[in-house]
Amino acid sequence: MALTREQMAQRIARELQDGYYVNLGIGIPTLVANYVPEGMEVMLQSENGLLGMGAFPTEDEIDADMINAGKQTVTARVGASIFNSAESFAMIRGGHVDLTVLGAFEVDVMGNIASWMIPGKLVKGMGGAMDLVAGAENIIVVMTHASKDGESKLLPRCTLPLTGAGCIKRVLTDLAYLEIENGAFFLRERAPGVSVEEIRARTAGELVIPDHVPEMQFD
Amino acid sequence: MAGFDKRVSTYAEALEGLEDGMTVLAGGFGLCGIPENLIAEIKRKGTRGLTVVSNNCGVDGFGLGVLLEDRQIRKMIASYVGENALFEQQLLNGELEVELTPQGTLAEKMRAGGAGIPAFYTATGHGTPVAEGKEVREFGGRRYILEHAITGDFAIVKGWKADRYGNVVYRHTAQNFNPLAATAGKITVVEVEEIVEPGELDPSQIHTPGIYVDRIICGTFEKRIEKRTVRS
Numbered sequence: 001m002a003l004t005r006e007q008m009a010q011r012i013a014r015e016l017q018d019g020y021y022v023n024l025g026i027g028i029p030t031l032v033a034n035y036v037p038e039g040m041e042v043m044l045q046s047e048n049g050l051l052g053m054g055a056f057p058t059e060d061e062i063d064a065d066m067i068n069a070g071k072q073t074v075t076a077r078v079g080a081s082i083f084n085s086a087e088s089f090a091m092i093r094g095g096h097v098d099l100t101v102l103g104a105f106e107v108d109v110m111g112n113i114a115s116w117m118i119p120g121k122l123v124k125g126m127g128g129a130m131d132l133v134a135g136a137e138n139i140i141v142v143m144t145h146a147s148k149d150g151e152s153k154l155l156p157r158c159t160l161p162l163t164g165a166g167c168i169k170r171v172l173t174d175l176a177y178l179e180i181e182n183g184a185f186f187l188r189e190r191a192p193g194v195s196v197e198e199i200r201a202r203t204a205g206e207l208v209i210p211d212h213v214p215e216m217q218f219d
Numbered sequence: 220m221a222g223f224d225k226r227v228s229t230y231a232e233a234l235e236g237l238e239d240g241m242t243v244l245a246g247g248f249g250l251c252g253i254p255e256n257l258i259a260e261i262k263r264k265g266t267r268g269l270t271v272v273s274n275n276c277g278v279d280g281f282g283l284g285v286l287l288e289d290r291q292i293r294k295m296i297a298s299y300v301g302e303n304a305l306f307e308q309q310l311l312n313g314e315l316e317v318e319l320t321p322q323g324t325l326a327e328k329m330r331a332g333g334a335g336i337p338a339f340y341t342a343t344g345h346g347t348p349v350a351e352g353k354e355v356r357e358f359g360g361r362r363y364i365l366e367h368a369i370t371g372d373f374a375i376v377k378g379w380k381a382d383r384y385g386n387v388v389y390r391h392t393a394q395n396f397n398p399l400a401a402t403a404g405k406i407t408v409v410e411v412e413e414i415v416e417p418g419e420l421d422p423s424q425i426h427t428p429g430i431y432v433d434r435i436i437c438g439t440f441e442k443r444i445e446k447r448t449v450r451s
Contacts, residue, residue, distance in 0.1 A: 089323030165346025
């Protein structure tokens with residue numbers, strides 16, 4: 001079975017460490033915040049200028065001056081700080097964020113990522129995505145392994161305009177967890193009940209399959 | 220303007236000197252911390268052919284979106300413009316030019332502009348369409364692109380409190396691009412919720428020192444929320 005969105009978030013949450021500063025993109029990455037292990041403290045960075053993003057507010061707590069990068073109303077947790085946009089991106093571009101999790105349309109064997117523009121469709125803009133992929137050392141891309149039409153998103157070469165070149169080393173899909181090294185995808189883990197053959201069939205870029213590929217475990 | 224008393228009492232006075240074809244830097248992220256009354260005044264004045272530099276372009280009917288209604292914006296420099304149907308229409312019709320700029324690069328362009336730095340190298344955008352036509356240089360084995368600073372004829376800024384000296388503090392995440400825009404305008408106009416007596420703002424807590432600010436005006440704000448989200 002392919003992973004659900006919640007299981008993908010749970011799998012990524014295993015990469016968190018106590019004391020991490022983490023930037024979570026919109027969509028599945030946001031769900032990771034729900035799976036921070038008990039007893040572990042992480043600070044979420046929201047690139048509009050908030051380090052220490054808290055829960056969504058109650059109806060009484062709503063404040064128009066307090067939003068996250070997705071423009072949703074949020075709260076600040078204890079220990080949070082608020083700053084301007086240049087400061088926010090100094091943290092990102094200066095490599096101070098410990099883990100960045102973001103979505104993508106395509107990733108290729110060279111670590112290129114395309115996530116912001118589909119030619120022929122309206123271009124809405126890259127927001128902070130180009131800064132995040134260029135600035136962060138530790139990035140995990142989260143996406144479905146293939147499109148709804150079954151086209152692989154793990155490619156020999158990205159076909160869409162890039163968000164960043166040569167900056168992605170780890171990808172979690174609904175079928176597998178992979179690392180990118182020496183111009184190939186290395187299959188590190190597979191979703192429960194998903195065969196190596198199925199992953200191979202849905203991976204267009206070169207795939208290296210070790211002798212043993214453990215199955216992910218979920219409670 | 221009388222010395223260090225930067226207060227003006229009308230929005231017409233606040234934007235005196237704004238002319239067709241000028242470049243305007245605007246603070247705000249989405250609809251949070253936008254100078255909503257200064258934007259409304261630009262609409263009322265009918266200034267045209269503007270280049271507007273702002274992270275976003277408001278929504279239909281509010282914020283910078285209102286300047287699209289009478290086609291007052293010629294060119295938009297922004298990182299994300301997806302919330303606006305009129306924007307889309309004018310872009311597809313070729314009535315509006317857009318220069319999409321990575322968010323951190325946009326912030327840094329304003330910061331550099333205000334700090335007298337003409338350009339800077341950044342890894343952001345290297346190898347992407349953003350890098351087209353830009354100088355590439357290698358430092359320590361990594362490639363960077365040259366990005367030019369931005370300054371504006373006017374900067375329009377939304378603060379929380381200010382004093383008559385033009386010292387400004389912002390509230391929560393309504394800070395965002397505002398202090399950066401404030402540094403990079405030839406004429407910087409700040410609208411605030413409250414003008415306090417000199418001495419009331421703690422000097423060590425000032426976000427925008429008065430040296431950057433030319434005019435201060437006190438307004439009332441709708442503060443529209445784009446995505447009202449509550450926990451269940």
